[in-house]
Amino acid sequence: MCGQMDHNEACEVSCTSNDDCEPGSRCALVDPSDPNAPIVLRCAPRLGAFELGDACQRDDVCGSGLCHEGFCTEPCGTCANGMACEPSTIHRYGIDTNLSVCRWRLAAPALELGPIDTPLPDGASVEFDVPPNLASFVVVLESDEGLRVTAESLQAPDGTLLIDPADRASSLNPAVDYIGIVSVLVPASDRVEGRPQPGRWRIRPNTYDPTLFGELQPLPGRIDRISVLFEPETEVGGQLDLVLGLSPGLGIDVKTASTSTFVMRLLERIDTHYAPAEVRTADVRFVLLDATHDTVEDGVETRGMCATLSEPGPRGVSVNVFVVEDLSYTDGHSGGIPGPPGIHRSNGSCIVVESLGNGAHTGTLVAHEIGHFLGLHHTTGVDGRPDPISDTPICAEGTEVSECPDYDNLLFPIFPLQSDLQLTPGQIDVLRRNPLLHERPR
Ligand SMILES: [Zn+2]
Structure with missing residues (x-):
């Protein structure tokens, strides 16, 4: 039987993330005692009282025993809401280790749509579903080629045109155009009802000549990424x-x-x-x-x-x-x-x-x-x-x-x-x- 205080080899479970360890334990970096050996990860009892994502200055205050870039983190695995699992270089015991750890990413996209070729066929649009109880959402359009991008039109679930192709600038919820990347925020106006309505939204992105300013001259191309971010009312x-x-x-x-x-x-x-x-x-x-x-x-x-x-x-x-x-x-x-x-x-x-x-x-x-x-x-x-x-x-x-x-x-x-x-x-x-x-x- 293996107890928490046992340190014999057979009792030490190796891990790659906290998901591999029992509740109440953590996946810890172990001192290899040899600067030429790689760091190993083994399940170990939790250390400090601080939770994942809490601000920290020392390893031993974190339950995970790992304070990185000012926040308690852990090898991932599953990360908390608002965090993402990202590769990092962790320096411990005199050794640099490449390890994926949880980091705060509070504005991570909820949806990734695209790529699309532009212009879309007549009448076509990119559709996405907006959940209830959002304060706002943002659609980010990116052209790696550096074309000017914007949304030609944006339609709410009830059919209201928030960006009206007939008169973009005077739209209820106007969006600017920009070179290579543009963000469409809803609501951008206190006149938008429903704020924002849950249901199926339709956006029609397009690409334009980047060398012209103050006018939109459509130029066929591609929108490489369409990301949608949701901001809950509680935030x-x-x-x-x-x-x-x-x-x-x-x-x-x-x-x-x-x-x-x-x-x-x-x-x-x-x-x-x-x-x-x-x-x-x-x-x-x-x-x-x-x-x-x-x-x-x-x-x-x-x-x-x-x-x-x-x-x-x-x-x-x-x-x-x-x-x-x-x-x-x-x-x-x-x-x-x-x-x-x-x-x-x-x-x-x-x-x-x-x-x-x-x-x-x-x-x-x-x-x-x-x-x-x-x-x-x-x-x-x-x-x-x-x-x-x-x-x-x-x-x-x-x-x-x-x-x-x-x-x-x-x-x-x-x-x-x-x-x-x-x-x-x-x-x-x-x-x-x-x-x-x-x-x-x-
Ligand atoms: Zn200004």
């Missing part, structure tokens, strides 16, 4: 993780960035703008960008930075914000409205802003771009078009900018850099439904 609002990339020209040491006045003012300002929405910044990681990015010349370079430098962060939902000395073609750029939630290393997986010299002012600029990344349009578009939200004021054509009734809204296109810019209840309602926000304080 609305919460915390926002950031990866903050800093270009060397800003003169901030990334190792001590959290104590730099510029960074502290920047983060404080984001929290100030989002306090009315009860959204606050949580885990913030700092990355030093390459000096070649001190000046970012154009959208091609911005999309390249998103595609090569963005990181998922500890829970898979970090918004990557790259602050550079000079963004030559604009002040700030968001990788879509909204950005692709939980998808990193794509053209749309980041925000790039230029430093305004002052941390607080730069923080207001970042907060504006985060508004786009979470799904908010400009209150009044630069083309004069209103956003899809019912309670944001609209600036009439010809009005002096500072006289616009939405001049003090965070999503006005030419906003003053002040801390008291507004978010309306309608805007707050939309942004809080974004799957990037999480309630995982532990």
Whole structure:
């Protein structure tokens, strides 16, 4: 008979994941006592009191005896809801071991559809079923070839056209188009009823010429992936993780960035703008960008930075914000409205802003771009078009900018850099439904 305290070979059950071990025990890395031997995994009694996914700093506080990237993890197997089994390099007993472990991936797609060739035949669409009790869902369309992508139409189960091909921009729930990847958030408007209706939805994605801006010229091709993410009603609002990339020209040491006045003012300002929405910044990681990015010349370079430098962060939902000395073609750029939630290393997986010299002012600029990344349009578009939200004021054509009734809204296109810019209840309602926000304080 083998008891918990037995350590003779015959009693030690080898394992590849926790699923192989009895309840109350764990699949543990065992010290091979020989630096040239591979690490072996054997079932062992649970160690600390912390559960899978809890924040940790040491192995022995975790039941699994394995603290990795700041969270209790385990060799997988089956992972908890919101986690995914992913390959990792675990360094223990002086040895690097490649092991699949559970990691937080809070915005993992619920459905993977596609690929499809575009255009779809006349009248055809991609269909998917939406469960009840969702706060929102997001459909992400990706073209590996880098074509411009968007949804031509989107139809709710009751037949309502949320994206109307006859007048896309004035649709009830408009979606933007973008190069290589685009996200369609439902609801993107507080006017959408049913929020969102359970049942069968129909989307008609298409591909367009990426070299044309401001017009959609269909170009046959392919959409390689169509991912659908579901955000349950119970997970609305919460915390926002950031990866903050800093270009060397800003003169901030990334190792001590959290104590730099510029960074502290920047983060404080984001929290100030989002306090009315009860959204606050949580885990913030700092990355030093390459000096070649001190000046970012154009959208091609911005999309390249998103595609090569963005990181998922500890829970898979970090918004990557790259602050550079000079963004030559604009002040700030968001990788879509909204950005692709939980998808990193794509053209749309980041925000790039230029430093305004002052941390607080730069923080207001970042907060504006985060508004786009979470799904908010400009209150009044630069083309004069209103956003899809019912309670944001609209600036009439010809009005002096500072006289616009939405001049003090965070999503006005030419906003003053002040801390008291507004978010309306309608805007707050939309942004809080974004799957990037999480309630995982532990
Ligand atoms: Zn903007």
